[in-house]
Amino acid sequence: MDDQSTPTLYTWAGGAPALARLTEAFYRRVAEDEVLAPVFAGMDPGHAHHVALWLGEVFGGPAAYTEERGGYEFMLSQHLGRAITEEQRRRWLDLIMDAADEVALPDDPEFRAAFVSYLEWGTRLAVRNSAVDATPFHEAPVPKWGWGEAPPYVQ
Ligand code: HEM
Incomplete structure (x- = not known):
């Protein structure tokens, strides 16, 4: 498979409907979780949808979060x-990994490795940027995540 025919992570995941199912399942779990429920207690009712748009844009879908x-x-x-x-x-x-299983996101090694790679990176960045003494760049592009070292292999 060459670069032009390799689908984006967004397409591979199942596009916007799959990411919407993912974040809905995730925030249902968050609401019942003793560690995270207090963190998200006052969240915007559209939060799950907005995070789905963000993930879609990161994974190569439309720039809907930016818009x-x-x-x-x-x-x-x-x-x-x-x-x-x-x-x-x-x-x-x-x-979110439990939610990915619940909504049956693709579970092939290539997709899950790329998916968890972004989430590991993004959550660690969220910790750093949320620190009370953080001085992050306030303007930067939305990251674009791809397959990394192990894209789907097709002969
Ligand atoms: C890859 C990791 C993460 C991504 C992609 C992400 C994504 C986002 C996005 C896109 C928003 C803004 C939604 C909007 O437009 O309204 C947001 C808000 C928020 N995030 Fe994250 N986030 C991540 C990690 C975390 C972590 C680790 C925490 C805490 C444990 C967290 C807590 C929050 C909270 C509390 C809000 C505000 C919710 C609200 O009031 O609506 N995030 N996140």
């Missing part, structure tokens, strides 16, 4: 000063 929410800068602003702990970060990651 609807203001892109990187707004996402960053939502994390500033929250002082996210390692325990909260790890729970966030565990619950």
Whole structure:
């Protein structure tokens, strides 16, 4: 498979409907979780949808988060000063991987390796950027995540 015919992670995942199912399942779990429920207690009712748009844009789908929410800068602003702990970060990651299984996102090694790679990176960045003394760049492009070292192999 060459670069032009390799689907994006967004397409491979199942596009916007699959990511919407993922974030809905994830935030249902968050609401019942003793570590994360307090963190998200006051969240915007559209939060799951907005995070699905963000993930779609990162994984090579349309720039819907940038158009609807203001892109990187707004996402960053939502994390500033929250002082996210390692325990909260790890729970966030565990619950979204559980949600990925629940909604049957593709479970091939290539997709899951790329998926968890972004989430590991993104959650660690969220911890850093949410620290009370953080000085992150306020304007940056929305990251674009691809397959990394192990794209789908087709003979
Ligand atoms: C890859 C990791 C992450 C991604 C992609 C992500 C994505 C986002 C996005 C896109 C928003 C803004 C949604 C909007 O436009 O309204 C947001 C807000 C928020 N995030 Fe994250 N986030 C990540 C990690 C975390 C972690 C680890 C925590 C805490 C444990 C966290 C807590 C929050 C909270 C509390 C908000 C505000 C919710 C609201 O009031 O609506 N995030 N996140």
